[in-house]
Each structure stands twice: as structure tokens, then as C-alpha cells.
Amino acid sequence: MKKTIVILGAGGHGRVVRDIALSVGYENVFFLDDSDRFDVGIKGKTKDYINYISNSDFFVAIGNNIVRERIMRMIVSDGGEMATLVHPSVVVGGNVSIGKGTVVVAGAVINNGAKIGEGVIINTCSSVDHDDIVGDYCHISVGTHLAGTVCVGQRSFICAGATISNNISVCEDCIIGAGAVVVKDITEKGTYLGVPARKVND
Ligand SMILES: CC(C)(COP(=O)(O)OP(=O)(O)OC[C@H]1O[C@@H](n2cnc3c(N)ncnc32)[C@H](O)[C@@H]1OP(=O)(O)O)[C@@H](O)C(=O)NCCC(=O)NCCS
Known part of the structure; x- marks a missing residue:
């Protein structure tokens, strides 16, 4: 487990996931989201995950099952490590x-x-x-x-x-x-x- 986790999806579910990530010991939690309607300190768009591949774990906090699968597969195929x-x-x-x-x-x-x-x-x-x-x-x-x-x-x-x-x-x-x-x-x-x-x- 790395110290930093990047969460894709900054809506309500994303904030729940952030709370859990902090409770299990992640020190830094960043959000990426293509929308700018969430006021949670978003660091970039979905595509920017590539900048964090080597030094962060990832979590896709998107409720839609099909979209979550697509984004997870994309990150994993680029070598990203998914957290549980x-x-x-x-x-x-x-x-x-x-x-x-x-x-x-x-x-x-x-x-x-x-x-x-x-x-x-x-x-x-x-x-x-x-x-x-x-x-x-x-x-x-x-x-x-x-x-x-x-x-x-x-x-x-x-x-x-x-x-x-x-x-x-x-x-x-x-x-x-x-x-x-x-x-x-x-x-x-x-x-x-x-x-x-x-x-x-x-
Ligand atoms: C199953 C579901 C996704 C269907 O959504 P939808 O396709 O948009 O359906 P609609 O809201 O247009 O409703 C269509 C009809 O089914 C009825 N209906 C909708 N959900 C129902 C349910 N769970 N049980 C019984 N009837 C239901 C509606 O009253 C409506 O009836 P009507 O045509 O006589 O007016 C949705 O109703 C549902 O259950 N959502 C819950 C989502 C959820 O649990 N989220 C949790 C996230 S943690």
C-alpha cells in the first residue's frame, strides 16, 4: 500500500470512499473528475491518472457499473495498482x-x-x-x-x-x-x- 491514493469520481460515493481510504491509513487522497461541479479539491481530469501511476494507488468511485469497469480496466492496463x-x-x-x-x-x-x-x-x-x-x-x-x-x-x-x-x-x-x-x-x-x-x- 502506497501513502497516496487517487480517487476517480468526486461525487457522494467518492467522498465516502475518501473517508474509508483515510480510515485505513492513506495519508494523501486526491480526486480526479471530468466534471467541475464537485467542490472537493479536484486535481485533474480522468485522463490525468497517468501522471500518478508510479507513486499512487487508485480507486474508481463511480456508481455506474459499466463506466467503473471501463475506467478500472484502462488504469490497470497502464500498470496502475487498484486498492481494496x-x-x-x-x-x-x-x-x-x-x-x-x-x-x-x-x-x-x-x-x-x-x-x-x-x-x-x-x-x-x-x-x-x-x-x-x-x-x-x-x-x-x-x-x-x-x-x-x-x-x-x-x-x-x-x-x-x-x-x-x-x-x-x-x-x-x-x-x-x-x-x-x-x-x-x-x-x-x-x-x-x-x-x-x-x-x-x-
Ligand atoms: C429499478 C430502478 C433503477 C428503475 O429505475 P427507472 O427505470 O428509472 O424506473 P422509473 O423510476 O422510471 O419507474 C418506472 C416504473 O416502475 C416503478 N418502480 C420503480 N422502481 C420500483 C421499485 N423499486 N419497486 C417497484 N416499482 C418500482 C415506478 O413507480 C414506475 O411505475 P409507473 O410506470 O406505474 O409510474 C429504480 O426504480 C430503483 O429501484 N432505484 C433504486 C436505486 C438505488 O437503490 N440506488 C442505491 C444506490 S446506493
């Missing part, structure tokens, strides 16, 4: 793996045997239970619960307060709406809402 950020309050069980470029926000619980991919957001007070697999670039939003032995495919967005029942798989590129409860495997990408969750569009 886990807030000190998070409960992490045994035999858990958490990939590079993933953030686990305050109050989350990740139980025994869970495998979390790269570039994932495990957001505030969510739970990922035993033996779950969360694919790369997913967002497990605030207050979401994945019961045991759940599998979530790459880039899927599990919205706030949703629940995935035990032994259920959700395929890649799905949106599970806020408050939805998934009780059957989802094998086609699309948006699913309600209790029980039903497909509403592609």
Missing part, C-alpha cells in the same frame, strides 16, 4: 476473498466463504452471506441482503433494500429494483421489480 478498501467496522468472516478495486462500506457483513470480485461496491449495512459469489463490477446497494449461497453475475446492480433468497443465482447485467425480493433464479438480463421480483424490461 474495507471500512474498519465491516465484519469479514473466514475464507472470504475480496478483489482489487472493491470497496466495502461501513456496517456491512461478509460471512464465511464469500467471494467478492473486482471493482465491486458492497454498500452501507448490506450483508453478503456464507458462500456467496459476487461477480466483478457489481453494486450491492445500501441495506441489501444476499442470503447464503447466492451468486450474482458481473455488473449486476442490486438496488437499495433488495433481498436475494438463499441458493439463488442472478445472472450478469441485471437490475434488481429497490425493495425487491428475488425467490427464483434469474437467467435473463433485465430489470426486475417487486415482491416476488418480476421482469419489467430488458
Whole structure:
């Protein structure tokens, strides 16, 4: 771990990520963002990451799963080192793996045997239970619960307060709406809402 971390994305999620980076020991935290609407001391645009490759770690704090994947891949292909950020309050069980470029926000619980991919957001007070697999670039939003032995495919967005029942798989590129409860495997990408969750569009 280097002393400096460059965070790409200076919005609300970026500020949450900055707090976590400071709490785990980074001494210097810089933001890069293509927008100038955030008043957090932005040091440059996205493309300027290249100037920090050798002396900083990186984190992409962008909520959109597709954009986050694209920017992470670009930085990694140029030799950038992605941080893994886990807030000190998070409960992490045994035999858990958490990939590079993933953030686990305050109050989350990740139980025994869970495998979390790269570039994932495990957001505030969510739970990922035993033996779950969360694919790369997913967002497990605030207050979401994945019961045991759940599998979530790459880039899927599990919205706030949703629940995935035990032994259920959700395929890649799905949106599970806020408050939805998934009780059957989802094998086609699309948006699913309600209790029980039903497909509403592609
Ligand atoms: C699933 C979601 C992304 C869909 O967004 P969208 O495509 O813009 O959908 P809209 O807001 O246009 O709503 C379309 C319809 O679905 C309904 N709807 C939207 N979200 C719903 C939900 N979670 N559950 C049930 N119905 C929902 C709306 O009431 C609307 O119904 P209507 O056509 O009868 O008026 C969004 O509704 C959602 O759940 N967002 C939560 C985001 C979130 O959790 N962010 C957390 C970041 S930590």
C-alpha cells in the first residue's frame, strides 16, 4: 500500500470512499473528475491518472457499473495498482476473498466463504452471506441482503433494500429494483421489480 491514493469520481460515493481510504491509513487522497461541479479539491481530469501511476494507488468511485469497469480496466492496463478498501467496522468472516478495486462500506457483513470480485461496491449495512459469489463490477446497494449461497453475475446492480433468497443465482447485467425480493433464479438480463421480483424490461 502506497501513502497516496487517487480517487476517480468526486461525487457522494467518492467522498465516502475518501473517508474509508483515510480510515485505513492513506495519508494523501486526491480526486480526479471530468466534471467541475464537485467542490472537493479536484486535481485533474480522468485522463490525468497517468501522471500518478508510479507513486499512487487508485480507486474508481463511480456508481455506474459499466463506466467503473471501463475506467478500472484502462488504469490497470497502464500498470496502475487498484486498492481494496474495507471500512474498519465491516465484519469479514473466514475464507472470504475480496478483489482489487472493491470497496466495502461501513456496517456491512461478509460471512464465511464469500467471494467478492473486482471493482465491486458492497454498500452501507448490506450483508453478503456464507458462500456467496459476487461477480466483478457489481453494486450491492445500501441495506441489501444476499442470503447464503447466492451468486450474482458481473455488473449486476442490486438496488437499495433488495433481498436475494438463499441458493439463488442472478445472472450478469441485471437490475434488481429497490425493495425487491428475488425467490427464483434469474437467467435473463433485465430489470426486475417487486415482491416476488418480476421482469419489467430488458
Ligand atoms: C429499478 C430502478 C433503477 C428503475 O429505475 P427507472 O427505470 O428509472 O424506473 P422509473 O423510476 O422510471 O419507474 C418506472 C416504473 O416502475 C416503478 N418502480 C420503480 N422502481 C420500483 C421499485 N423499486 N419497486 C417497484 N416499482 C418500482 C415506478 O413507480 C414506475 O411505475 P409507473 O410506470 O406505474 O409510474 C429504480 O426504480 C430503483 O429501484 N432505484 C433504486 C436505486 C438505488 O437503490 N440506488 C442505491 C444506490 S446506493
